[in-house]
Amino acid sequence: MLDLIDLPTYEFEEAEVCELKGDFLPRRQLYRLVSVDYAALAARPEDRMTAEDWFLKGVGQLRIGDCIPPELERRCYERALNLRANYPEAHNNLGVLLKSSGDRSAAAERYADALRLWPRYPEAHYNFAILLEEAGDLDRAATHYQDAIRCRPEYVDAWLRLAGIFERSNDRMEAERHYEEVLRLRPSFARAHSNYAVLLETCGNIAGAEEHYQAALKASPDYAEAHYNYAMLLENGDRSQAEAHYRAAIQARPSYVEALNNLAILLQENGDMSGAETHYLAALRHRPSDKNTLYNLATLAKAAGDDVAAQSYLKQAAQTE
Numbered sequence: 001m002l003d004l005i006d007l008p009t010y011e012f013e014e015a016e017v018c019e020l021k022g023d024f025l026p027r028r029q030l031y032r033l034v035s036v037d038y039a040a041l042a043a044r045p046e047d048r049m050t051a052e053d054w055f056l057k058g059v060g061q062l063r064i065g066d067c068i069p070p071e072l073e074r075r076c077y078e079r080a081l082n083l084r085a086n087y088p089e090a091h092n093n094l095g096v097l098l099k100s101s102g103d104r105s106a107a108a109e110r111y112a113d114a115l116r117l118w119p120r121y122p123e124a125h126y127n128f129a130i131l132l133e134e135a136g137d138l139d140r141a142a143t144h145y146q147d148a149i150r151c152r153p154e155y156v157d158a159w160l161r162l163a164g165i166f167e168r169s170n171d172r173m174e175a176e177r178h179y180e181e182v183l184r185l186r187p188s189f190a191r192a193h194s195n196y197a198v199l200l201e202t203c204g205n206i207a208g209a210e211e212h213y214q215a216a217l218k219a220s221p222d223y224a225e226a227h228y229n230y231a232m233l234l235e236n237g238d239r240s241q242a243e244a245h246y247r248a249a250i251q252a253r254p255s256y257v258e259a260l261n262n263l264a265i266l267l268q269e270n271g272d273m274s275g276a277e278t279h280y281l282a283a284l285r286h287r288p289s290d291k292n293t294l295y296n297l298a299t300l301a302k303a304a305g306d307d308v309a310a311q312s313y314l315k316q317a318a319q320t321e
Contacts, residue, residue, distance in 0.1 A: 051084035058093060070097055088118040092127060099131060107131060122151040126158050138165050156185045160192050167199055175199055190220035194229065201233055209233060224252040228259045235266065242266060255286040261293055268300060276300055291320045 038060045041053060049057075058076030077094040080087055095110030111128035114121055129144035145162040148155050163178035179196040182189060197212035213230035216223055231245035246263035249256055264279035277300055283293045298313035 049079075051080040051087055051090070054080035054083065055087065055090050055093070058090075070101065073097060086117050088114040088121055088124065091117070092121065092124045095124075096127060099127075104131060104135070120151045122148040122155055122158070125151065126155065126161075129158070129161065133161065133165065138169060141165060154185055156182055156189065156192075159185065160189070160195070163192075164195065167195075172199070172203060188215075188219040190216040190223050190226065193219065194223065194226040197226075198229055201229075206233065222252040224249045224256055224259070227252065228256065228262070231259075231262065239266065239270070257283045257287045257290060257293070260286070261290075261296065264296065268296075268303075273300065273304060289320045291317050294320065 038057075041057055041060065044053060054076045058073045058080065061073040061076070074094065074097050077090045077097070080090040081094070084090075091110045091114035095107040095114065098104075098110060099107035108128070108131055111124050111131065114124040115128065118124070125144045125148035129141045129148065132138075132144065133141035142162060142165050145158045145165070148158040149162070152158075159178050159182045163175050163182060166172075166175035166178060176196075176199065179192060179199065182192040183196070186192070193212040193216035197209040197216065200206075200212065201209035210230075210233065213226055213233065216226040217230070220226070227245045227249035231242045231249065234242035234245060243263065243266055246259050246266065249259040250263065253259075260279045260283035264276040264283065267273075267279065268276035277297070280293055280297045280300065283290060284297070287293065294313045294317035298310045298317065301307075301309035301313060
């Protein structure tokens with residue numbers, strides 16, 4: 001609820017007409033906020049700011065970027081809640097900040113407050129579900145993802161996360177059904193194609209997996225994980241294409257240690273010892289204590305007849321926890 005003084009700061013558009021039971025007006029025109037003059041909002045004296053002003057000022061911090069300390073955004077939401085404790089959006093956004101700072105317990109309380117005030121708040125269900133999923137509480141996480149979808153049937157990200165939970169729970173049919181719904185809602189969703197491909201590959205549907213890896217890379221040509229996973233699938237058949245996709249994964253993300261390692265192994269198996277060593281050493285630069293890379297380098301050195309280097313790498317690997 002904004003005041004007349006807010007009209008120069010905010011731009012609205014008509015949304016719908018609503019009948020409110022017990023209201024003194026039989027019908028009210030509802031409006032949707034479409035833009036905010038953040039300069040005008042920043043110039044407003046703090047003693048004249050409403051809860052909505054503080055909330056929108058907090059949201060506006062996201063526009064400025066990483067140079068703004070999160071404490072400033074947090075203060076905005078806290079001030080909004082001081083003025084209006086029953087502000088579900090402020091509780092939710094404060095929960096996101098608390099989670100990012102590592103205070104998961106306080107974040108859970110904020111999400112719960114948001115849902116107590118607004119039980120059909122899809123973003124709060126979704127954010128709470130992620131928190132629960134990361135804590136290993138898959139059943140409650142699934143419930144909140146489902147609630148988010150009930151509140152907003154086209155909530156693509158909730159469908160995708162729920163597909164992942166069904167996959168982790170070995171419920172293949174539900175996982176597939178949810179991936180299919182994600183792709184019906186957003187056909188060019190690269191991450192969904194890639195995740196679905198992994199599931200199909202695990203289930204032995206290699207042709208289906210290839211189709212979805214290719215769709216993922218068509219939608220996002222620099223998608224490092226899709227290149228990497230597709231390369232692993234191709235190793236059993238088209239090794240030259242596997243090499244090409246490992247190289248594409250590394251080009252997209254030069255610090256991709258797993259791709260560097262796998263490419264090095266592939267090159268070593270193909271007899272390219274120099275290329276293999278180059279990529280093992282690159283992996284080691286990005287992750288100096290990687291035991292697998294050290295063992296692989298030891299094997300490579302042993303094959304080259306360099307027992308001293310092999311023993312050195314084995315010693316380093318043994319000292320790595």
